[in-house]
Amino acid sequence: MSSLPLISILTLVPILGGIAILLFGAGRNIAKLIALTSCAFAALVAIALWTGFDPASKQLQFVERHLWLPSMGIEYFVGIDGLGLVMVLLAAIVVPFAIAATGEITDRPQLHFALQLFLQAGLFGSFTALNFFHWFIFWELSLIPAFFLVKLWGGPNRTSAAYQFFVYTLVGSIAMLLAFLALYAASGTFDFIKLAELSRNGTLMTSVTSKLRWPGVMPEHVPMILFAGAFLGFAVKVPVVPFHTWLPATYAEAPTSVSMVLTGAMSKMGVYGFLRLVLPIFPHEMNAALPVLMWLAVATIVASAFAALAQQDLKRIVAYSSINHLGYCLLGIFAAAKLTATGVASEFDKTAVLNGVVLQMFNHGITAAALFCFVGLIESRSGGVRSLSNFGGLRKVAPVFCGLMGITLFSSIGLPGLNGFVGEFLIFKGAFGIEKIPTAVSALGLLITAVFFLGIVQRVWSGPLASRWTTFPDLTGREKLLVAPAVAMMFVLGIYPQLLIGLFNGTMMQLTQHLTF
């Protein structure tokens, strides 16, 4: 293990990069250049973490631990396991992808790219922090650049979208903050690992019910209220229907590159939170609320798929499909919380489902970011037009564009051989073993996804070429280079998922152990 504090360096690189942009980034394209350089450094650090990571070890790795505010149980405590590593890799890939995809920014380019990097810092920080206080700072920190990026560089309705996004997420965050403050009041720790440990041996909720005395609330109801608070925070972020209405508006109004980061990396913060905090700390509460949770997941999957079907705007279609895809993650996480009889079969199902969730997070990050990138390229060629009914027959003039976007669409549909399939297969495999009927109903989502994505192929790429698009340019060499790595990853991870699963299988087995009551 390296002696360098790699994780701190990882988080510091984009912050320094952002500051550098603000100081020296004036002039054409310099800001973008600095941003990409910073991303390259961050990627190098991420690769160092990847190569230095030992998947066989079940310990947290690259741990840094320093006292911060000892009187309040606050430490600077960072480290990664398989889950953290994969999320760090995702953030290290998606952010440069988005920055490279950013078109010409004429309005305050320095600020734009600096905010992108601050957002990356927020992502790195929240995927590596292991103390609630410290983690929460990054969680909120990532919100602020995202808000300004939407608010300042977004589409015509950006103001309302940005506020909706901000207020929504903030309400969730406050609920979650209160829940964790209450947990701290009861247990005296903000440490995720310690909280999970206390939860596992049952002392956490005992102290919650004995120490927290709230007027008008029965003590035995307190754990459930705390769970509801934490749940709300992450439910908004993922999002879970019905806390999702901010998402289509925000994704549709945000500039392409920001949508890419929002869906590719930021939406994963919610799922990550469920895996890192909610599942280990509140398994009993989740189990008690299981029917509600399972059907919320089903509603998220099915309602968002149907809503996507009714959209005309390409960005909104992709936005709703994003809700749908993360809905599968929710289905998996909730199923994993079910109190099942101990046994090899149910443990295998839980391991499968959790592996599937992490795989799906990563794969969706790549695929959805690429999809937004393609929609952005269409938009920049069409002069802002991006409604289904405006296009037709573009494959004739832009065959390469169509081919690569087609691969991405099929990856999103979950075609075997591409990355989307394996994660969904594992989630369904495990969830079906645990909760049959909700899982079977969710399969409807798989069908509807195909309907609306093939609708895009039919309406945009096929049919007679509309006369206004005869000069619609195919992908340029630079654009091919931009999307090629993402498309290549779709194939590699679809054919050889072991590349990723090998990293977090051990972590997920450990989490399964934790969930075996």
Next chain:
Amino acid sequence: MTWIVQNLWLIPALPLLAAGVTALLEQRHRTLAASLAIGSMVLAFFLACGAFVQTLGGHGEGHEAAKQVFNIPWFQLGSSSVMIGWVLDPLTASMLVMVTFVSTLIFIYSVGYMAHDENFTRFFTFLSLFAAAMLGIVIANSLLMLFVCWELVGLASYLLIGFWYHKPSAAAAAKKAFITTRVGDVFFFLGLLWLYAETGTLLFYDNGNGCLEQSALTKLVGQTAFAGMGLSTAIALLLFCGAIGKSGQVPLHVWLPDAMEGPTPVSALIHAATMVAAGVFLMARVFPLLGEPSSVAREVVTWVGAITAIFAALVAVAQTDIKRILAYSTVSQLGFMFIGLGAGGVAVGMFHLLTHAFFKALLFLGAGSVIHGCHDEQDIRRMGGLRKFMPVTFATYAIGMMALSGVPLLFSGFWSKDEILHSALAWSPSKIPFVLGLAGAFLTAFYMTRQMWFVFFGEPATTHAVSNSKEAGHGSTQLHGAEAHESPRLMTVPLTILAACAVLLSVVGTPAWPWLESYLNGHAAIWNLARLFESGTLVTMIVSAIVAGAGIATGWIVYSRSGATVTGLDPLAQTFPKLFRILENRFFFDELYQATVIRLTALLGLASHWMDRLVWGGVVEAVSWIMLGVAWVNRFLDENVVNGGFDGACDSVRVSSRVASRFQGGQVQAYMKVIAIGLVVLTILALWGWRS
């Protein structure tokens, strides 16, 4: 383990590689693309022959010993791994030989047929992918791997049906094919999950631990899924839903006739070697799950097959598009195969699958030759007299037609259909499938005669206004039947070879020497001429011969007398106008789906959309107004009461507020303060106020 078993994966990998390489080629490398595709198929064919020879030695060693498997882990999962693998047994080997052989001929034919298409290179990419995916299904020893390839078959068919993407009808047909089959696939997927959940493996054969082996089967049969239905039955039926979709059985058959929008070689491939055969093959592969001949699962399979066989034959009678008639005949023949599987078993269904593959490929390629010769005309009423202009096409098409109609003794279709009818007659639960099958056989002979008469006999039609030429990718659309020409040798040679096979394949499956059946069941065939004259066998043979003869005779009499042309009504339409209209409109299945499923889906879409905008959106709107109200109150308090003292306490917030205010005009600042105040107040409350 022999070399061929270990390297069986090469058979799908070769065309897959060809697909990958040609995908990266530029459009102008036409010859290279075609050579790569054909070359890889030829190599795959030789390997398949090697595999076939390998399985011949397995005879006499009993059923299980004839299966050689090779399993490898795909990826690690928990403390074990998700496995895939391949199996070499007579079922695989016979399919491999058929698929590679027929595909090779179709590929060669395509060089001629697609010669003028601008996307020629891409066409061979998709064809290779199609064949590769199908071969993957055939060798798979894991239901997961089979499912993967199954979906890839769906993808390839989507790409090929929509190959002429500039035609809206082709784009719609491609989407329809993908979605309709995916409806079945979702159930297939659930069946797969259930099988995995219950047996813990998706490998078919794994030294006694596979999901089709005795211990797993015993476990499955012993459990109840719901409503008294056995678990193995439930799983088998879910898998069968996938087969219904892929093999175009009622009620998911609607995509198959529309799939005619693809270029004709694609239709041949879909209808003969790949795609539709996949469904039948799937059921043959998971046959142990189906249970006894009178089990629920096999009853369902038989009945679905019987209904489809008669339904599609009826519809075919009233169609006028040469390819659509063949498409419905495929649907009908697939129904026969399922009757065979359900009532008789793997060998009966597979025999018809194999013979049908040859003569249906022949018929489609023949139809392609006709279409090509008639300058892209597809309406049989506008053809006529073509036997004079296209002698090779005529002769080979006639052989295909007789094989399909079940003309006795010489043609393979007779023997394989006879086997099906024979087992349907012997099936204990019901004799109705047998009757439906006979009726289907009669109709098959009838509509094929009708088609032959329209296309090759009579007088050349001389129409001037040809409006809806289907294959617009080919330029000229004007047709004068008299100007028809024979197709190039590149197209007629494959026709001749397929015609020879349509006859020769009879040899392997006559009751006197049921070689194929014995081969599939893993024991040696015994020559016994006497079996031909066993009462049950002979009666069915005679009855089916009479039925075929009657069908042909009726068709000939009805159409040769009428002199029906493009302007006149079909004689059947004159006699039974209402019935004919129903048949012509395919029992209004498409209209029914349009009015129900498709409309419901659209409505649910709109409902979800408005739910978001009005209900959830409304709640959010209300909350945000309340929040804004609070914000204004807070701002008022802040400016007049707190008055700056607070700002010093949280410096960071103030800095970002100042940044924000530069382009915000205070709104965000107000927000930030509300947040900050809220956070601090709540923190204090939570930490100290509520502590007991």
